[in-house]
Amino acid sequence: xxxxxDLYKLADRAxxxxxxxxxxxxxxxxxxxxxxxxxxxxxHDARASADAQAKKxxxxxKASGDKLSRWWDEQQQAWNExxxxxxxxxxxxxxxxxxxxxxxxxxxxxxxAEFAICYAYAAIEEAEYSALDAILARAEAEDAxxxx
Numbered sequence: 708x709x710x711x712x713d714l715y716k717l718a719d720r721a722x723x724x725x726x727x728x729x730x731x732x733x734x735x736x737x738x739x740x741x742x743x744x745x746x747x748x749x750x751h752d753a754r755a756s757a758d759a760q761a762k763k764x765x766x767x768x769k770a771s772g773d774k775l776s777r778w779w780d781e782q783q784q785a786w787n788e789x790x791x792x793x794x795x796x797x798x799x800x801x802x803x804x805x806x807x808x809x810x811x812x813x814x815x816x817x818x819x820a821e822f823a824i825c826y827a828y829a830a831i832e833e834a835e836y837s838a839l840d841a842i843l844a845r846a847e848a849e850d851a852x853x854x855x
Contacts, residue, residue: 710838717831727753754794761790793819 708716727749734745768783800812 710841714834714838717834721827721831757790761787 731746731749734741734749735743765783765787768780797816800808800815
């Protein structure tokens, strides 16, 4: 798979995420009781998917061995710690039931989601830069081989 194919795959996944969020918002707006049960399932499924993707990423990084820079290894570790903290916070906050705390939890969850989207956007920017840099590095290597 080429780098541009990987970016298309990423764009398709971003579109799918957008559609899932739109459906969830629509459900939440329709019927609070039914939508909540559906939304909980959607949230659970999204968490399971994210966990599976994180596992796949860890396995890919592990398989790449010394081909990946130490920086990416550190980023993965930081991301894993962030995800564990978010999960822990979510689990703690689920126990809160009164209205004021529920509103505060919703505000925090929305802020977390907004930051996650910004983080993903920055990751896409970094992915684009990395892909372009890889293409340049390959072109330079081919030039070096030609000159030798």
